[in-house]
Amino acid sequence: MGEVVLFVMLFGLIGDPVEHSxxxxxxxxxxxxxxxxxxYGAFNVEKGELEEAILNGQKDGFTGFNITIPHKEDVIEYCTELDETAEKAEAVNTIKYTEKDIIGYNxxxxxxxxxxxxxIDLDKMDLDVVVAGAGGAAKSVITALKQNTNKFIILNRTKSKAxxxxxxxxxxxxxxxxDGxxxxxxxxxVDLLVNATPVGMHPKTDESILSKDELSDKGSFVVFDLxxxxxxxxxxxxAREAGLKTVEGLGMLVYQGAASFEIWTGLNAPVEAMKKAVEEELK
Known part of the structure; x- marks a missing residue:
């Protein structure tokens, strides 16, 4: 009787850090x-190790990876093809391997x-949007909201990047x-403030780009934290204590993950089950 070979599809997350994921x-x-x-595994990959990780993933039989901070822009260099979403955003958060190619998506x-x-019903809005951050996540936000925005104000610790x-x-x-x-x-x-920085992410959960006092008495707007x-x-x-409407990053995580799953597998993602699993894990 011949050897039985079990075929397992391999996926993962590449970033630094990834322990919180x-x-x-x-x-x-x-x-x-x-x-x-x-x-699906989480792999901590530092900047100097990105090329090796991407190329080895293809050699080792992975179907694809999610890409997170700080690699969403740098990974473009190692993609042989970019989907329209990645071209528009100039950032990649999902790659799929084919026999010959490494295709980047956003x-x-x-x-x-x-x-x-x-x-909020985006298609009925003409927004003035403040974006904190100027990396790959900020690019994705701007690309997503372009058609519904009057003006973007982009603020970043490194002003030249903004x-x-x-x-x-x-x-x-x-x-x-x-600082401004x-x-x-x-x-x-302002209609919408988006935090596209990692400030406040586990384990530094006491950090915030703005205090309650700094958010108070500035008008009525939505605060969206990625x-x-x-x-x-x-x-x-x-923001909630200052009386402002808020949008959690959990929804974005689930919806982008579901879209990645569908790219990799061609199947409809079980969104509700994915969301429930994340909510239970984060409790």
Whole structure:
């Protein structure tokens, strides 16, 4: 009797850090719900190790990876092909291996839109948006919201990076230092503030880009934090206590993960089961 070979589909998350991630739990539930024999691991990969990790993934038989901070822009160099979503955002959060190619996608775009649409009807809005951050996550947010935005204000710790992102847009935008965030909210009517930085992410859960006092008396706007661990970040708690509407990063995580799953497998993602698994894990 010949040797029996079991075929397991391999997936994973590449980033630095990844210890906080609940993506493995989310995708394992998706495998169970759809009957896929799959493995999803979280791999801590530093900047100098990215090329080796991407190329080895192809050699080792992985179907694909999710890509997170700080690699969403740098990974483009190692993709042989970019989906339209990745081209528009100039950032990749999902790669799929084929026999010859490494294809880059951006499912953060659909994640942003679906998460926000649960609270506000984007297609009926003309937004003034303040984005904290200027990396791959910020690019995805801007790409997702372009069609519904009057103006972006991009603020980043490194002002030159905010300037570069702002000047590359084909919509009205301005830029500045993250230190000017409170002033940006005070000086104009803002509809949406998005935190696209890792500030407040586990384990540094006491950090926030704004305090409750800094959020108070600035008008009525929505605060959307892409950080999902913890579910209610310090920023969202401060915003809620200041009387502002908030949107958690959990929705974006689930929706972008579901879109990645569908790219990799061609199957409909079990979104509700994935969301429930993440909520239970984060408790």
């Amino acid at each position: 609940v993506s493995p739990v989310m995708h394992r539930v998706a495998f169970e719900e759809t009957g896929i024999d799959g493995f 499912t953060d775009i659909v994640g942003v839109r679906r998460a926000l649409n649960e609270e 300037k570069k992102l702002s000047e590359g847009l084909d919509v009205e935008s301005s830029y500045g230092s993250l 965030l409170e002033d940006a909210l005070r000086d104009r009517d 950080v999902y661990n913890p579910v209610e970040t310090k920023l969202l708690k401060n």
